[in-house]
Amino acid sequence: MRAPDLTILVIDENAVRAAIIEEGLREAGHLRVTVAHEMTGIARTIETLSPDVIIIDIENPNRDMMEHLFQLTRTVSRPIAMFVDRSDTASIEAAVDAGVSAYIVDGLRKERVKPILDMAVSRFNAFSRLQRELAEARSQLGERKVIERAKGILMKMRGLSEEEAFALLRQTAMNEKKKLADIAQSVVTAAGLLL
């Protein structure tokens, strides 16, 4: 016999991350998932949903508001923070590092809750990785543009071919033990000053 589906509430002001988590939960077979992007009206949401599990971003200062709600409402009966198993320090650390905090209705079996939390942790991490990669891609794009401009300046001022200009930049970078993009940037800056 399958246990009844758990009701899960995801509170995350970051809509993209919330969507990623929601998708992960649905893939894992959880169909009763609700996402809230803001705290306005959250008390009513919690009251009507009566969630078994609440996942909330650890950086959300409104966690203290949740603590207050739990004091007032009986619909979420005795929720406990984070983990059923206090001795599971590795999981706790992973969750905190990922930025996940969660509330679980007391009495739920650990085996049912742990996969949900693990999933939230891995999706939070995946989201951070995505953001990091995006930032890197942006800076790589920026670097490439600078190199193109430096090449153009060298070609024009020293009458070099594109290959020769690139080779000169690379050779200078190697000689000075600097990044190619840094040398390119100084060429662009110097040109800006001199021309």
Add this chain to the structure above:
Amino acid sequence: MATKVEDIGAPAGPAILAGREQRVLRAGFIPLMDASILIAALEAGFAAREGLTLDLVRDVSWANVRDRLAFRQFDIAHMLSPMPVASMLGLGSNPSPTITPFSLGRGGNAITLSTRLFARMQALTGLGEQASALENARALSAVVQDMRERREQPPTLGMTYPFSSHNYEFRYWLAAGGIDPDRDVKLVVVPPPLTSDALAAGAIDGFCVGAPWNMVACERGVGRIVAAKQDIWPSAPEKVIGMRPDWAEANADTVSRLIVALDAAARWCDDADNHDTLADMLAGPRYIAASKDIIRHVLAGEFSLDAKGNRRVIPDYFQFHRQSANLPRENQALWIFSQMIRWGQTGYGEQALAKAKSAFRPDLYRSALGADAAPVDGGEGLEGVADNDRFMDGHVFDPARMQEYVAGFAVRSGGAAGSDQQDF
């Protein structure tokens, strides 16, 4: 000191344990002015002088601070004084044993109402600009009554956390004016740095939080201070240094050094000559990230009550050290317990009383600093009897008569509503 080392217990042997004690402490804090002592202990070198390294980690919510302490990500933490008491009583969503051997001073709180609500209080009752905290509370009571008759929504008031000095002080002030905080108004939680924006946006009509946020709202012209902590009960406990009792036991020598370092930092913070340096430290982005000017005024207790130029000076608005402000007195833990009972967060019981009391550890404070470190005690006696230490409603707290004390309040959570919340 010597006896404490022996107390650590047989298994590993005290000498070996002492060598294994932690000297690098990860400390959580919330950006508030009452984290000053902790910040000064690091920045002015008092911790280093005791051979300790403080790693200060800024956090965004008290729930996070509590969880990170419970889950051993923090060794010590800047906490609301009711948090260790709640933890010992098993209240809240993650109660884990927590004690405090050191109070981070007194004062710093205030109650601010929106300028609009205050104007209505003045219009309705003829309230003066320099009215007392009690007069202000009574005026608000009259306005709340008026709003009810006109079928308007009751005011929404913000505080910081269910187990906070702000919650109990706000309730105390409201109730002293004849307002039932659970029926006549709507109490909500607002993170302190957001209070001034929430007030400006009309999301709340007032709040009770720590410094510098009351002053920030007043200088912006959106709020009016109507009571300070000193008006409600000068000795009311504020923030403390929290830690796990098992950790404190395993690191007894470190705890002792920490108390010595905090004591030195507290004396330094109390000295007005250092306030300029302190304000510089606090204003930075790593800590409070607020205007140095406002911080300087708050340290001096110079209040702009509103943006119209009404001022008030509260000489002891911040007491970092003097008048035994660092001693975590058992009576203070018991007063917190009395307010928890009063508002239906828990019920009375002999065992519960003992647990509440065990959250505050004056013994650790004294063993680190010497028996005469805090001459002003009042440990066993009554609270609210000294001339300069009265409760705003004139009640006297006798910890030996806890139930009578709670029953003596005209406004408290009782009957159906009270029992409804008993098991939280």
